[in-house]
Amino acid sequence: MKITVDVDCTPEEARAFLGLPDVKPMQDALMRQMQDRMSANLAAMDPDALLKTWLPVGIQGFEQMQKMMWNQMTSAMGGGKDAK
Incomplete structure (x- = not known):
């Protein structure tokens, strides 16, 4: 016997359903900081x-x-x- 279940949802919906936190704002802030630091270092050299x-x-x-x-x-x- 074989049972197949197809779930059609977005990653955001799956994250909310599983109770996982939304880390996108934190990732965006860290990426912005990294870009600022890299730009400052490249401008200095x-x-x-x-x-x-x-x-x-x-x-x-x-x-x-x-x-x-x-x-x-x-x-x-x-x-x-x-x-x-």
Whole structure:
């Protein structure tokens, strides 16, 4: 035996029927605060400051990766570093 029940209601009606609170006003207020904070932070940072902050770390990490790969390649080929 199979019984199927179709309920046709909106999310608001289902929430009210189940006794769940309406959190939409709280979500809207939090989203507004987040947008205000993000806008203020983005306005405070100009592109030049962002590049100075992010770029050196990226370039340094890339150079370190290159050196590590070169050392692995030379040691795998049996070259190694010359002793002086």
